[in-house]
Amino acid sequence: MDSIEQKNHDWSNYWNGRTASETGEVFGLIEVETNDDLASFWRSVFEDYPANKVIDLACGAGSVLQHVGDPNTKELIGVDISQAAIDIAVANVSGLRGIVASATNVPLASQSADLVVSQFGFEYAGKDCASEIARLLKPGGMFIAVAHMKNSAIEQECKSRLAGLVKIEDSKFVERAKVMIAQIIAFERGQSNQSREDLTPLIDDFSEAQTTLVSLAETNRIATHLYTGTKQLFERRSSYEYKDIEGWLDGMQLEVSAYRGRMESMINAALTESEALELLNTIGVDEDCHMAPFKMDSDIVGWILKAKRGAV
Ligand SMILES: C[S@@+](CC[C@H](N)C(=O)[O-])C[C@H]1O[C@@H](n2cnc3c(N)ncnc32)[C@H](O)[C@@H]1O
Structure with a gap:
C-alpha cells in the first residue's frame, strides 16, 4: 500500500471499529467527540462567524459541524480521507454533504467558502493543506482550527x-x-x-x-x-x-x-509554534492570524488557530 492508501486504511479501520463496540472501545482515541470544552468552543465559533458555506476538513464523524446552529448556513460540507468516517458523519449531522478526499486536494470551487474549520484534522494532510485552505476561502473568509501541538498532553x-x-x-x-x-x-x-x-x-x-x-x-x-x-x-x-x-x-x-x-x-501531525505560524501566514497575513493554546480541563491539548483570508 502507498502511504495515502495506508493512512486511509488506518483511519477507516478506526472508524469501522467504532461500530464494533468491543474493538472500538479498546482501540479508542482520546475522547474529543464528546468533550464539553470543544463543544462550547465550536458553538461560539459558529455564533461569532455566521457563514453561508462551511467546510470541515478531516471531519471524522462530524463532531464539529454538529454544532452549527445557524439556520442561515446553507451548505455544511465534511471532507475526510476515510469513506467510513464520511458515512458516519452524514448519518450524524443532518444536511451534511460528505466528500471523500484528501484535505490537500478538495474537489470544490476556489473562493467558495465563508468558513473552513478543522478539529485535530487538517494537519494530518501536511503543509500543502494551507494553500488548499487559502484556495477554498472567499477573500475575508475565516479559517478556524483546533490542531495537534508538539509536546501537548x-x-x-x-x-x-x-x-x-x-x-x-x-x-x-x-x-x-x-x-x-x-x-x-x-x-x-x-x-x-x-x-x-x-x-x-x-x-x-x-x-x-x-x-x-x-x-x-x-x-x-x-x-x-x-x-x-x-x-x-x-x-x-x-x-x-x-x-x-x-x-x-x-x-x-x-x-x-x-x-x-x-x-x-x-505525532507527525503535531505542529510546533513556528510551523503553525507558517501555515497561518499562507492563509492570512500577520495581523489577521492568531494562535493560542487550547485547554481541556487544565491540560494544554492543542493549538487554536485562526486566520482571515487576505485579498486575492
Ligand atoms: C483525530 S481524527 C479527527 C476527526 C474529527 N475532526 C474529530 O475531531 O472528531 C483525524 C481525521 O483525519 C482524517 N484524515 C487523516 N488524513 C487525512 C487527509 N490527508 N485528508 C483528509 N482527512 C484525513 C482521518 O480519517 C480522521 O477522520
Whole structure:
C-alpha cells in the first residue's frame, strides 16, 4: 500500500471499529467527540462567524459541524480521507454533504467558502493543506482550527501509547501464539508426528512474549485485550477449529498495526509554534492570524488557530 492508501486504511479501520463496540472501545482515541470544552468552543465559533458555506476538513464523524446552529448556513460540507468516517458523519449531522478526499486536494470551487474549520484534522494532510485552505476561502473568509501541538498532553499520550504498541509488536506475541496453538491442537488431535517434548521450545517462546504483555497489561488495554482473548481461546480450543483462532489473532495483529499507524500520524501531525505560524501566514497575513493554546480541563491539548483570508 502507498502511504495515502495506508493512512486511509488506518483511519477507516478506526472508524469501522467504532461500530464494533468491543474493538472500538479498546482501540479508542482520546475522547474529543464528546468533550464539553470543544463543544462550547465550536458553538461560539459558529455564533461569532455566521457563514453561508462551511467546510470541515478531516471531519471524522462530524463532531464539529454538529454544532452549527445557524439556520442561515446553507451548505455544511465534511471532507475526510476515510469513506467510513464520511458515512458516519452524514448519518450524524443532518444536511451534511460528505466528500471523500484528501484535505490537500478538495474537489470544490476556489473562493467558495465563508468558513473552513478543522478539529485535530487538517494537519494530518501536511503543509500543502494551507494553500488548499487559502484556495477554498472567499477573500475575508475565516479559517478556524483546533490542531495537534508538539509536546501537548495529547501528543504525550500518543507517544506513550505508541511505545506500548511497539513493545507488543516487538514481542511477536501473535506470531508465537499462532505457532504454539497450531502445534498443540495438531498434537492433541493426533494430526502431528511431534512428541510433547518437541512442543516445549514453542511454549517457552510464547511464554516470553506473554510475560511482555502481562507487564504492559496494567496500563495498556490493548495488551490486556490481546492477552485475555488469546487465553480464553486457548482454554476453549477443543471447541474451535484452529483457523478460527488464527483469524482472531490475525485480526488483532491488523488492529495493532493500524493503531500504531494512527499514533505515528498524530505525532507527525503535531505542529510546533513556528510551523503553525507558517501555515497561518499562507492563509492570512500577520495581523489577521492568531494562535493560542487550547485547554481541556487544565491540560494544554492543542493549538487554536485562526486566520482571515487576505485579498486575492
Ligand atoms: C483525530 S481524527 C479527527 C476527526 C474529527 N475532526 C474529530 O475531531 O472528531 C483525524 C481525521 O483525519 C482524517 N484524515 C487523516 N488524513 C487525512 C487527509 N490527508 N485528508 C483528509 N482527512 C484525513 C482521518 O480519517 C480522521 O477522520
